[in-house]
Amino acid sequence: MRIREKWSPSTALKILLCIFWLFAIILPLIRMLSTMATVDVRAVITARKFSKALRQSLTVSFTATVIAVALSGLLSWAVARTNIRHKTILNTLITVPMLIPSISHGMGLVIILGANGWLSRFLGLEGGIYGFWGIVIGSVMYSFPVAYLMLYDVLRYEDGAPYEAAEVMGLTAQNRFFAITLPYLRKPMISVVFATFTMIVTDYGVPLMVGGKYMTLPVMMYQDVIGMLDFGKGSVIGMILLIPALIACILDMANRDKGNAAFVARPYLIKKSAVRDNIARGICIFVIVLVFLPIASFSILGFIAKYPTDMTLSLKNAAQAIHMGAIRYLKNSLIIALVVSFLGTALAIFNAYMTARSRTRLSYVLHLMSITSLAIPGIVLGLAYVMFFKSTPIYGTFAMLFLVNSMHFFASPYLMAYNTFGKINDNLENVGAAMGIGRWTIIRDVILPQAMGTILEMMSYFFINCMMTISAVSFLANVRNKPLALMITQFEGQMQLECAAFVSMLILSVNVVMKYILFVMKKRTTF
Amino acid sequence: MDKLIIKNLTKSFDGTGVLHNVSFTVRDGEFLSILGPSGCGKTTILRILIGLESADSGEIIKDGVNITTLPAAKRKMGIVFQNYALFENMTVLRNVEYALLKSAGTKGEYSRKKAAAKAKEMLELVGLSEHLDKKPRQLSGGQQQRVAIARTLALNPDVILFDEPMSALDVDTRLSLRAELKELQKRFGTTMIYITHDQEEAYALSDRIMVMDAGVIHQLDTPHNLIDRPADDYVRNFVIRNINIKINSLIQFARLEDNK
Numbered sequence: 164m165r166i167r168e169k170w171s172p173s174t175a176l177k178i179l180l181c182i183f184w185l186f187a188i189i190l191p192l193i194r195m196l197s198t199m200a201t202v203d204v205r206a207v208i209t210a211r212k213f214s215k216a217l218r219q220s221l222t223v224s225f226t227a228t229v230i231a232v233a234l235s236g237l238l239s240w241a242v243a244r245t246n247i248r249h250k251t252i253l254n255t256l257i258t259v260p261m262l263i264p265s266i267s268h269g270m271g272l273v274i275i276l277g278a279n280g281w282l283s284r285f286l287g288l289e290g291g292i293y294g295f296w297g298i299v300i301g302s303v304m305y306s307f308p309v310a311y312l313m314l315y316d317v318l319r320y321e322d323g324a325p326y327e328a329a330e331v332m333g334l335t336a337q338n339r340f341f342a343i344t345l346p347y348l349r350k351p352m353i354s355v356v357f358a359t360f361t362m363i364v365t366d367y368g369v370p371l372m373v374g375g376k377y378m379t380l381p382v383m384m385y386q387d388v389i390g391m392l393d394f395g396k397g398s399v400i401g402m403i404l405l406i407p408a409l410i411a412c413i414l415d416m417a418n419r420d421k422g423n424a425a426f427v428a429r430p431y432l433i434k435k436s437a438v439r440d441n442i443a444r445g446i447c448i449f450v451i452v453l454v455f456l457p458i459a460s461f462s463i464l465g466f467i468a469k470y471p472t473d474m475t476l477s478l479k480n481a482a483q484a485i486h487m488g489a490i491r492y493l494k495n496s497l498i499i500a501l502v503v504s505f506l507g508t509a510l511a512i513f514n515a516y517m518t519a520r521s522r523t524r525l526s527y528v529l530h531l532m533s534i535t536s537l538a539i540p541g542i543v544l545g546l547a548y549v550m551f552f553k554s555t556p557i558y559g560t561f562a563m564l565f566l567v568n569s570m571h572f573f574a575s576p577y578l579m580a581y582n583t584f585g586k587i588n589d590n591l592e593n594v595g596a597a598m599g600i601g602r603w604t605i606i607r608d609v610i611l612p613q614a615m616g617t618i619l620e621m622m623s624y625f626f627i628n629c630m631m632t633i634s635a636v637s638f639l640a641n642v643r644n645k646p647l648a649l650m651i652t653q654f655e656g657q658m659q660l661e662c663a664a665f666v667s668m669l670i671l672s673v674n675v676v677m678k679y680i681l682f683v684m685k686k687r688t689t690f
Numbered sequence: 691m692d693k694l695i696i697k698n699l700t701k702s703f704d705g706t707g708v709l710h711n712v713s714f715t716v717r718d719g720e721f722l723s724i725l726g727p728s729g730c731g732k733t734t735i736l737r738i739l740i741g742l743e744s745a746d747s748g749e750i751i752k753d754g755v756n757i758t759t760l761p762a763a764k765r766k767m768g769i770v771f772q773n774y775a776l777f778e779n780m781t782v783l784r785n786v787e788y789a790l791l792k793s794a795g796t797k798g799e800y801s802r803k804k805a806a807a808k809a810k811e812m813l814e815l816v817g818l819s820e821h822l823d824k825k826p827r828q829l830s831g832g833q834q835q836r837v838a839i840a841r842t843l844a845l846n847p848d849v850i851l852f853d854e855p856m857s858a859l860d861v862d863t864r865l866s867l868r869a870e871l872k873e874l875q876k877r878f879g880t881t882m883i884y885i886t887h888d889q890e891e892a893y894a895l896s897d898r899i900m901v902m903d904a905g906v907i908h909q910l911d912t913p914h915n916l917i918d919r920p921a922d923d924y925v926r927n928f929v930i931r932n933i934n935i936k937i938n939s940l941i942q943f944a945r946l947e948d949n950k
Contacts, residue, residue: 587778588773588774588775588776590771590773590775591775591777593740593742593769593771593775594769594771596741596761596762597740597741597742597762597763597767597768597769598763598768598789598792598795598845599762599763599764599793599794599795600763600789600792600793608777608788608792609777609778609780612779613778613779
């Protein structure tokens with residue numbers, strides 16, 4: 164039950180946080196949407212180019228979503244429901260694509276299946292994979308690890324008791340699947356489908372690289388804003404892109420509450436079956452090879468003099484990238500990622516503490532405001548920030564990028580902290596109050612140490628996403644604060660694929676190192 | 691002598707009355723149980739007494755001093771919750787030691803060494819001297835509740851409040867913990883207020899029992915008088931219902947035995 168707020172210092176802090184969210188998310192968004200008043204929205208929407216881009220966006224996203232969800236469903240079954248070994252290693256390998264920007268996936272695909280791709284040349288394919296299927300394959304590679312992680316968790320925590328009861332009743336495997344598994348998966352699956360769809364439909368990295376003439380809405384928005392500075396048209400497209408993200412957010416919220424209420428009585432018992440395990444092993448190896456092909460391709464390409472004309476190993480591309488500022492931009496990225504991982508995590512912890520540890524009506528309002536960013540694609544948030552902060556001193560500074568990245572990636576780490584704080588004994592502060600131990604002391608000495616594993620996960624999430632994002636920052640960065648990932652789009656525009664590959668590899672390396680450091684820290688600090 | 695005098699406590703949440711002019715006294719060194727069904731207001735009384743919640747009106751007098759508006763830390767009361775509320779990241783010993791070092795009531799009184807010695811003494815009292823270096827999650831529910839009791843007792847409060855501390859424990863653990871709790875109360879002479887919905891537990895532990903329903907007190911009396919001289923129909927039915935349940939269980943048990 165949520166209780167009515169009483170005036171207290173914590174109420175004041177909650178109000179302050181709500182005001183912060185108003186300025187950080189809601190007002191910029193309103194500013195962007197208000198721009199539409201100056202645009203002939205009807206003309207934009209009914210334009211042939213727009214309707215074609217919309218139709219193509221929906222078709223390509225729908226196709227890629229179906230394939231990504233099917234693939235991740237199969238893969239999550241193979242890992243969660245079989246007795247294959249080394250599941251931690253498998254999970255790590257499967258989720259490696261989450262450490263590189265979407266545009267790098269597209270680039271990997273171009274290297275393999277582009278007009279001069281090594282596989283295209285080997286198979287004698289002409290013209291390459293550009294267009295519909297290029298975007299579909301690139302989007303699947305970029306999005307399926309996220310869908311996989313969601314489904315893997317759902318399957319891992321499914322209650323095994325109904326299956327045991329069904330077995331006693333003599334139900335066949337087919338009946339068990341239709342009577343138990345499918346109804347259980349229905350709601351999480353809706354969340355997974357919408358989350359994947361939103362991820363794909365709002366991405367411009369993959370279509371920019373392998374789309375060719377196949378125009379999608381995010382690419383159109385990117386080109387209109389970056390190329391023609393047409394903010395009005397950008398706002399109209401931004402509003403359209405908000406719709407699937409908003410639906411995904413609402414569905415996720417509805418299903419999340421159900422998920423938390425679920426009570427796992429018995430873990431699912433995996434029976435012995437060598438045949439099934441071998442099939443699962445085959446699926447995992449197949450997917451991991453698919454995942455690593457583009458990554459390995461661009462890693463090698465970064466050290467090839469000029470593909471495909473000069474295949475000698477060379478550091479020329481690295482030198483070229485460094486000459487064009489890769490080290491400086493890497494420093495920028497590290498500054499942004501480190502600051503955001505600390506500031507964003509601190510803000511998420513503060514917010515989550517206020518919402519998860521005191522269930523008042525104001526906490527609920529704050530909770531809703533805190534997860535708003537789930538419903539705002541990065542590219543839309545970036546545009547909203549350009550319009551809202553343009554005439555403020557913060558615009559064009561590092562602080563602007565700290566803020567936009569903290570907000571763009573806020574919802575997931577916030578929800579991690581919210582769930583963790585919600586699970587920690589709700590009487591700790593009461594015991595502290597009765598003993599005369601201050602709230603802050605209890606937070607510092609008891610609550611935060613208990614949440615340390617989650618805090619490190621949150622920092623890792625902020626860091627990795629800041630290193631690889633090209634969405635919100637693309638409209639806001641300038642030469643002084645440009646992050647490294649934006650060099651990929653720059654090199655892509657200049658047809659310097661080898662340099663772009665080197666930059667992608669640099670980002671992947673930094674993210675792998677950071678992931679490892681935080682993994683070791685997590686092992687040491689989790690009690 | 692009265693340890694606590696509670697006068698006309700009233701409390702409502704979102705316009706719904708939870709306590710209606712509740713008045714009672716608690717004697718020094720007494721074990722008082724507050725008995726009633728879920729939602730009768732017993733936990734609200736406890737939270738108001740300790741200072742975690744404030745009453746809409748009414749007064750709380752402790753040792754002749756009005757403590758109604760005092761913060762929880764200054765009331766010299768301790769509380770033991772159903773879910774133990776132990777510091778999961780600390781060892782059993784550190785849980786008690788930390789309370790001694792950080793509590794406003796004992797801060798500065800103990801060096802680290804003295805606090806550790808006192809903590810060991812308290813944990814020995816509750817039979818946990820072999821588990822000092824374990825984390826709470828490595829203990830059983832009963833053992834965890836013993837740590838919570840030791841941590842509260844270590845701070846030497848005038849009154850200890852128990853919020854259904856045994857409702858999550860199995861029957862055997864409850865029985866042994868009951869006996870230990872009664873023993874500790876005799877030894878320390880601390881006034882204890884115990885919230886429960888389990889009549890058997892209340893009869894076994896209490897000097898007096900306060901029967902509540904819907905935010906009002908129906909009777910505050912000795913266990914014997916509750917059975918012999920119930921104040922009204924509610925108490926009579928409440929007591930009889932419990933006895934009936936027991937009798938029915940015994941009859942059922944006897945039948946099952948006969949059928950064997």
